[in-house]
Amino acid sequence: MRSVIRTRLRRDDSGAVLLLTSIMxxxxxxMGALVIDVGRFYVERRELQNGADAAALAVAQDCAGxxxxxxxxxxxxxxxxxxxxxxxxxxxxxGSGPGLLACAxxxxxxxxxxxxxxxxxxxxxxxxxxxxxxxxxxxxxKTSATAVASWGTVGSATTIPVAFSVCEFKAxxxxxxxSQFPTQTGYVYLHGDGPDHGGCLTTxxxxxxxxGFGWLDQTxxxxxxxxxxxxxxxxxxxxxPPNCDPTAWQNATVLLPLYDDVQDSGTxxxxxxxxxxEFKVLAYKLKPGAWNMPGNGKCPGTTGNSGxxxxxxxxxxxxxxxxxxxxxDFGATVVQxxx
Numbered sequence: 001m002r003s004v005i006r007t008r009l010r011r012d013d014s015g016a017v018l019l020l021t022s023i024m025x026x027x028x029x030x031m032g033a034l035v036i037d038v039g040r041f042y043v044e045r046r047e048l049q050n051g052a053d054a055a056a057l058a059v060a061q062d063c064a065g066x067x068x069x070x071x072x073x074x075x076x077x078x079x080x081x082x083x084x085x086x087x088x089x090x091x092x093x094x095g096s097g098p099g100l101l102a103c104a105x106x107x108x109x110x111x112x113x114x115x116x117x118x119x120x121x122x123x124x125x126x127x128x129x130x131x132x133x134x135x136x137x138x139x140x141x142k143t144s145a146t147a148v149a150s151w152g153t154v155g156s157a158t159t160i161p162v163a164f165s166v167c168e169f170k171a172x173x174x175x176x177x178x179s180q181f182p183t184q185t186g187y188v189y190l191h192g193d194g195p196d197h198g199g200c201l202t203t204x205x206x207x208x209x210x211x212g213f214g215w216l217d218q219t220x221x222x223x224x225x226x227x228x229x230x231x232x233x234x235x236x237x238x239x240x241p242p243n244c245d246p247t248a249w250q251n252a253t254v255l256l257p258l259y260d261d262v263q264d265s266g267t268x269x270x271x272x273x274x275x276x277x278e279f280k281v282l283a284y285k286l287k288p289g290a291w292n293m294p295g296n297g298k299c300p301g302t303t304g305n306s307g308x309x310x311x312x313x314x315x316x317x318x319x320x321x322x323x324x325x326x327x328x329d330f331g332a333t334v335v336q337x338x339x
Contacts, residue, residue, distance in 0.1 A: 048120040052147035054283060056118040056300035057320070062117065063097040064318045064333040068136035071100060071116070078122045091121035091144055098150075103113040107179045110338045112152030117339075119146045148306040148339035151318075152274040153178075154228070154332045155325015159255040161216040161224040161241055163187050163232065163271045166260045167200035169330065174277070174314060175297040178329035186300060188256070188310040190214035214308075216257070216271070217242050221238075222248070226257045226273050228327035232268035234282065239287040249281045250291055251311075253317065255332055278317025284292045284310050 054073035062068060079088035094103035097115035103117055122142035168189075172182035216224040223243035223286055226232050240246055256279045259271035283292035285299050286308050293299075299307030305331035315331065322334040 007246060019323045041143060044122060045145055047083045048079075048122065048143065049145035049147070051082035052118050052145045053337065054078040054122040054191065054298055055090075055120065056149035057117055057146040058339065059093070059098075059116045059118065060118060060334075060335045061093075061150050061318055061320075062115065063095075063100070064151035064335050065316070068097050068116075074117050075146065079118075087123055089123040091119065091120065091148075092119035107148045108337050109169050110150050110152040111336070112149060112338070114152055115148055115338055117148045117149060119144055146339075147337065148323060149335060150303040150338040151335045152324035152331055153253065153327050154319070154322045154334045155327060156227040157255050157257075157276060157319075158223045158225045159218065159257065159276070160249065161218050161222065161235065161244075162188075162254075162256060163214050163216055163234075163259050163273075164256045164277070165200050166258045169258055169277060169314075171200060172314070174330065176275075176317070176330065177330040178331040181277075181316070181331055185311065187281065188312075189299065190286075190308045190310070207297035207301040208283035218243060224257070226276075228273055228275055228325045231263070231270040232257060232259070232273050233268070234271060236266045236269065241287075246284060246286055246289060248293065249284060251281065252282045253278060255279075255317070255319070255322070257312045258330060274288070275330045276322075276328040276332040277314055278332045279310065279314055281310055282312040286299070 030277075049310075055078040058074050058078045059068065059071045062074060063070065072090060075090050075093050076088075080086050082088070092103075093116070094101045095114075096102075097114050097116055100116060107115070109119055141321040152263035169182070170176075172186050173184075174182050175181060206254060215235040216226065218234050218241060219225040222241065224232060235241055255276045257271070257273045258275050258277055260274045261272040263270050263272070283294065284290065285293050286295065290297050293311060299304060301307070302309075317332045318335060319332070320335050324334050324336060
C-alpha cells in the first residue's frame with residue numbers, strides 16, 4: 001500500500017513540475033519578446049525620430065532661404081539617410097511656409113509664424129520583423145515620429161561683441177524688412193570715425209555713445225549674448241577686446257547686433273538692440289593689426305592710422321545658432337527645432 005501511494009505522489013509531483021515548466025516557458029518567451037522585439041521597435045522609432053528632426057530642419061532651412069520647393073524630396077532624403085536600412089516613409093509634410101500644405105492639426109506653442117511639420121513612418125513594405133513575438137501572434141510592426149522646425153527673425157544670439165547702427169545700415173542701402181541689403185562691399189566703422197553716413201553720428205566726438213567704441217560687454221570668450229528689444233552693455237576699451245583673436249574673423253560670416261538708441265556713457269553705456277544682420281568679414285583694420293584691407297590698408301575717411309573698421313558684405317543669412325524673435329527683419333533668419 002505504501003509503495004502505491006508513493007508512486008502516485010511522485011506522478012502527481014512530476015505533473016505539477018511539467019505544468020509549471022510549461023507556464024514558465026510561455027513567460028520566458030514573452031519576456032524575450034519584450035526585450036528583443038520591443039527593443040527593435042524602439043530602435044526603429046529612434047531612427048525615425050532622427051530622420052524627422054533632420055528632415056524638418058533641412059526643409060525649414062530651404063524655406064528660410066526663400067524656397068520651400070522640393071520639400072518632400074528633401075524630407076525623404078534626410079529621413080532615409082537616418083535609417084540604417086535606408087528606408088523611411090514620409091507620412092505627413094505640412095506647415096505655414098510658402099508652398100507648404102496646411103496641416104490638419106497645427107502643433108502647439110510654435111515660437112515663430114513660419115514652421116514645418118514632418119512625420120516619418122515605417123514603410124508598409126519594410127516593417128520591423130519580430131523574432132519571438134510571432135509566438136504571441138505578432139509577426140511585424142510599424143511606428144512613426146514627428147518633428148517641427150520653425151524659422152524667423154533672430155531674437156537672440158551669441159555672436160561677436162560688436163554693435164552697429166541701424167541708421168548706418170539704412171544709409172548703406174539696407175531695409176528693415178530684409179528685402180534689400182547694402183549692395184556694395186562696404187565698411188562698418190567701430191569708433192564712429194570715418195565719413196558721416198546720412199547724419200547718423202550723434203556726438204561732437206563722432207562716437208555714437210560717449211566713451212563707447214562699438215564694443216559690447218563679453219559674456220563668453222570673444223562673444224556677447226544679445227537679445228532684441230534689450231540693452232547691451234558697452235565695453236569702452238579702445239583696443240580690440242580682450243580674449244579675442246581677430247584672425248578668427250577672417251572670411252567669417254557673423255551676426256551683427258543692430259541698435260537704434262544709446263544711453264549713459266563709458267562703462268555704464270548701453271546699446272538698444274533691435275535686430276541682427278549678416279555680415280561677411282573680408283578685411284579689417286583693428287587695434288592691433290590689419291588684414292586684407294584694400295587700398296592703403298586704412299579705413300577710408302579716417303585721419304592718421306587710428307581708424308577702426310570691418311570691411312565686407314551684407315546679405316541674407318540663415319543660421320541654426322540663436323532663437324527666433326519678433327524684431328525687424330534685417331535679413332538674418334534663424335531656424336530651430338520647435339517640437
